[in-house]
Amino acid sequence: xxxxxxxWGSKKWPQVIGTLLLTLAxxxxxxxxxxxxxxxxxxxxxxxxxxxxxERSALFFAGKGFSDFITFxxxxxxLNGTVFIPRFEQNEIFxxxxxxxxxxxxxxxxxxxxxxxxxxxxxxxxxPNKYIxxxxxxxxxxxxxxxxEWVPFDGEQGIYIPPP
Amino acid sequence: xxxxxxxxxxxxxxxxxILGVFQTRVILRSMSYLEILSxxxxxxxxxxxxxxxxxxxxxxxxxxxxxxxxxxVLLICLILIRRFFRRPHTKHRYxxxxxxxxxEHSQILSIIPWVLLILLFLSAIFxxxxxxxSTWDAMAVWSVKGYGIALEGTIFAGRTWGSHGLNxxxxxxxxxxxxxxxxDDVLPGSKLIFxxxxxxxxxxxxxxxxxxxxxxxxxxxxxxxxxxxxxLFEHATLGYANLAFTMYIVxxxxxxxxxxxxxxxxxxxxxxLLLGFAAWTRQEGLFISLLVxxxxxxxxxxxxxxxxxxVPWLLPLVSISMVWFIFTHIYGTEGQITLALRExxxxxxxxxxxxxxxYTILRYAARQMLEPSIWGLLFPICLLLIILAGPRxxxxxxxxxxxxxxxxxxxxxxxxxxxxxxxxFREMPLDWWLSTSFNRMILPVGVLLGILAVMxxxxxTLLSNDHE
Numbered sequence: 001x002x003x004x005x006x007x008w009g010s011k012k013w014p015q016v017i018g019t020l021l022l023t024l025a026x027x028x029x030x031x032x033x034x035x036x037x038x039x040x041x042x043x044x045x046x047x048x049x050x051x052x053x054x055e056r057s058a059l060f061f062a063g064k065g066f067s068d069f070i071t072f073x074x075x076x077x078x079l080n081g082t083v084f085i086p087r088f089e090q091n092e093i094f095x096x097x098x099x100x101x102x103x104x105x106x107x108x109x110x111x112x113x114x115x116x117x118x119x120x121x122x123x124x125x126x127x128p129n130k131y132i133x134x135x136x137x138x139x140x141x142x143x144x145x146x147x148x149e150w151v152p153f154d155g156e157q158g159i160y161i162p163p164p
Numbered sequence: 165x166x167x168x169x170x171x172x173x174x175x176x177x178x179x180x181x182i183l184g185v186f187q188t189r190v191i192l193r194s195m196s197y198l199e200i201l202s203x204x205x206x207x208x209x210x211x212x213x214x215x216x217x218x219x220x221x222x223x224x225x226x227x228x229x230x231x232x233x234x235x236x237v238l239l240i241c242l243i244l245i246r247r248f249f250r251r252p253h254t255k256h257r258y259x260x261x262x263x264x265x266x267x268e269h270s271q272i273l274s275i276i277p278w279v280l281l282i283l284l285f286l287s288a289i290f291x292x293x294x295x296x297x298s299t300w301d302a303m304a305v306w307s308v309k310g311y312g313i314a315l316e317g318t319i320f321a322g323r324t325w326g327s328h329g330l331n332x333x334x335x336x337x338x339x340x341x342x343x344x345x346x347x348d349d350v351l352p353g354s355k356l357i358f359x360x361x362x363x364x365x366x367x368x369x370x371x372x373x374x375x376x377x378x379x380x381x382x383x384x385x386x387x388x389x390x391x392x393x394x395x396l397f398e399h400a401t402l403g404y405a406n407l408a409f410t411m412y413i414v415x416x417x418x419x420x421x422x423x424x425x426x427x428x429x430x431x432x433x434x435x436x437l438l439l440g441f442a443a444w445t446r447q448e449g450l451f452i453s454l455l456v457x458x459x460x461x462x463x464x465x466x467x468x469x470x471x472x473x474x475v476p477w478l479l480p481l482v483s484i485s486m487v488w489f490i491f492t493h494i495y496g497t498e499g500q501i502t503l504a505l506r507e508x509x510x511x512x513x514x515x516x517x518x519x520x521x522x523y524t525i526l527r528y529a530a531r532q533m534l535e536p537s538i539w540g541l542l543f544p545i546c547l548l549l550i551i552l553a554g555p556r557x558x559x560x561x562x563x564x565x566x567x568x569x570x571x572x573x574x575x576x577x578x579x580x581x582x583x584x585x586x587x588x589f590r591e592m593p594l595d596w597w598l599s600t601s602f603n604r605m606i607l608p609v610g611v612l613l614g615i616l617a618v619m620x621x622x623x624x625t626l627l628s629n630d631h632e
Contacts, residue, residue: 014552018621021548022385029392029540030280036537037394038287041401045294053296053352060298098304098327102297105311 058103062093065154070103072153073133076161082108083131083159084122086138094135119143132160165350172346173353177205177360179235184208186242191437192430193251202368203434205360206411210441211238213338214484220319221491227317228345277384281366284391288359292401293351302403305332310340310354323495331496333488335445336405355403362400365411366391369615372418373622376565382622390614393540395603405446406604412442412449413576413608414615417456421568423477424460425470432477440484447499448583450485452576452608457481459575463568467560504586511589521588525581528598529606538603542610546617553620563623566616573612580605 048056054074058067077083083104086095088111093099100109112121122143125132132139132148136156144150148160184204188195195203215234220226297307304327312325313334322337323329336357343354366387373383390396399407416438423432439456443449457478464472492499498506511518533543550558560567584602588594 014554015621018549018552019381019385021545021552022382022389022618022621025541025545026385026388026392028536029389029394029542032536032540033284033392033394033397037397038291041291041295042287045291048294053350056294057296057298057303060295061303096304098308099300101312101325102303102308105308106315 054103061099066093069153069157073104073159074107076151076159077104077107077131078129079106081129081131082110083133084125084139085109085111085133086135087111087114090138091135094133094138100133123147126162128162130162134158134160169347169350169353173343173351173356176343176346176353177356180208180212181205182208183212183235183239183242186239186246187211188434190242190245191433196371198367198371198374202364202371203415206364206408206415206441207437209339209357210335210412210437210444210484212342213335214441214444214487216338216342217319217334217491218487220313225317226313226319226341226345231342231345274380274384277388281384281387281391284397285359285363285366288362288397288400289356292355292359292403293353295401296352296355297403299402299404301405306336306403306405307340307352307354309334309337311344311349313337314341314344320495329496330492331499332405332447333444333449333492335441336408355401358403358407359400361408361411362391362396365407365414365611368415368418369611372422372615373618375422376619376623378619378622382618386614386618386622389540389542389545389618390611393542393610393614394536395538396607396611399604399607404604406607409442409446409449410607410611412438412445413452413456414611416442416453417460417569417572417612418615420456420460420477421565424464424472425564425568427471429473429476432473433480436477436480437484440481443481443485444488448501448605450489451501452579453481453485455575455579456572459571460568463560463564463571467564467567469560469564501583501586504583504590508586508589516589518585518588521585521594524588524594525584525598528595528602529581532603539610542614546613549617549621553617557620557623558616563619566620569612569616569619573609573616576612577606577609580609 044060045056048059051059055067055071058070073083083100085091085097085100088095088097095111097109097111112118118138119140119142122132122139123146126147132144134144134150134157139160144160149163150158151161152158181204184207185200187207188200188203192199212231212235215238216226216231219230219234224230297303306326309322309326309332312321313319315321315325319334319338320330322334326337339357340349340354343349343352347353369390370383370387373386374380378386396407399410416435419431419435419438422428423430423435439453442453461472464470533539557563558566558570580602583605584594584597587597590597
């Protein structure tokens with residue numbers, strides 16, 4: 001029996017079919033991977049050529065508006081500043097301590113204790129190194145303007161900085 | 165600034181790789197270039213971060229100077245061990261020398277899989293660094309913890325920087341902190357870690373296939389099947405710890421099988437080291453590593469093939485994982501697994517079996533495994549290949565490696581199922597737990613299943629023509 005016949009013989013057909021299935025699966029997966037993963041991500045990276053790592057992170061994570069706001073906050077808060085952010089329940093992105101620590105590194109990030117009213121907490125934030133991140137619904141404006149100076153970014157977004 | 169940072173990052177990777185080369189050569193008496201290539205980076209990385217962790221716990225300030233001193237001392241120790249405790253070389257268990265591969269792949273067609281793999285690897289590197297840290301856990305847990313440690317010069321910075329305090333093992337945060345200290349991680353160069361571990365996994369699986377006499381065609385196709393799984397590729401670029409964990413667990417299991425069934429104590433040491441690093445990478449690592457140990461010990465008890473030597477196998481695993489276990493018990497809070505069990509057991513004992521959760525988990529698992537945009541065709545193809553090869557091949561008499569690998573895969577799969585069953589008793593809805601972590605939790609199951617299916621269909625006993 002020659003080699004070709006033996007391949008198609010009773011003992012070899014599972015391997016031939018198996019190899020064929022493997023080939024088809026690989027081709028399908030490669031096309032899928034290139035289409036849904038590699039091309040969109042590579043395009044994203046190429047389009048952001050020149051952006052620094054934090055900007056690319058922010059752009060990829062939540063888009064241009066978010067990225068511009070993060071750049072604005074980083075420009076307005078010194079490296080030794082502490083930024084007070086909303087609670088996680090109020091805002092799942094700007095209130096996420098870990099995420100905001102990453103974007104504002106090496107600035108410290110804190111939020112008001114849930115045990116005291118937010119207004120009271122804000123009124124206690126006097127001092128030169130304490131900043132308040134302002135987003136929709138946070139902080140209470142009436143309290144914040146008593147202790148900080150408002151620097152707007154866009155709409156309700158901005159930063160409350162210590163008065164000079 | 166960027167070219168300078170890139171140069172420093174590449175030098176750092178090279179230094180970790182060199183450390184790993186010496187370490188793997190001390191442990192394994194005979195190994196191929198592919199093994200050196202694939203094991204050195206993950207082994208060097210785990211060793212450096214683990215020792216840095218212990219020194220920091222003892223009060224040493226983490227800085228460029230202390231890292232340099234630690235690295236130099238470690239390298240000198242390894243060189244001295246190799247010089248003064250030189251052991252006779254054992255006969256090569258296999259021949260995967262690069263030259264023989266190049267010789268075998270001189271034909272254009274047989275080069276294509278390698279070209280595709282290299283393109284996939286390069287894409288993973290480009291995307292990983294390009295997208296930077298841009299997903300939840302990558303930013304809020306792994307990277308910012310590393311940056312905090314670099315800033316404060318102590319592992320205890322992990323308590324305040326990033327989410328989850330000191331509950332998560334610090335292998336990746338410490339690795340990231342070294343990049344931060346050396347190059348400020350402006351690229352970020354630390355994102356190279358993830359595609360490099362992906363490459364380590366894929367290349368070492370190839371080396372394993374060749375050692376197990378899988379035909380070249382099937383070995384290469386097996387690699388492409390795994391490397392092109394969308395979820396696996398995505399994790400090579402994400403910055404999560406799951407791929408690193410999968411790499412340590414899978415390679416730990418493969419070396420354990422060779423160590424036990426082939427009676428190679430060196431491989432058992434390597435397995436123990438890799439499984440220990442799995443426990444040093446993810447919270448569930450120790451539990452899964454012990455599960456691998458139990459599953460493979462059981463297969464040895466059933467088959468009595470080879471020799472089971474617990475001391476060389478468990479010594480590195482216990483040494484690495486226990487230090488972290490003690491540390492996290494002192495400074496961390498309760499882990500996810502124990503928390504889930506603590507909340508589930510009273511419910512079960514009161515007759516509240518959450519039977520609908522079993523259906524929910526199985527339905528979710530089936531849908532995800534069959535979703536081409538997540539798992540590609542991995543699960544259905546593996547099932548078909550196993551059916552084609554004949555499930556009998558998984559018996560200990562036919563192929564002990566398929567038997568052992570099958571038992572390990574099953575054990576991890578069942579453990580993951582029970583984890584989700586246990587979390588169904590927690591406050592957060594089961595759907596949330598499943599949607600946020602199920603697919604990445606079963607990454608080791610997917611990879612092991614892929615290896616087994618390719619082994620079943622491609623082993624030389626079935627494909628004698630390939631070796632003629």
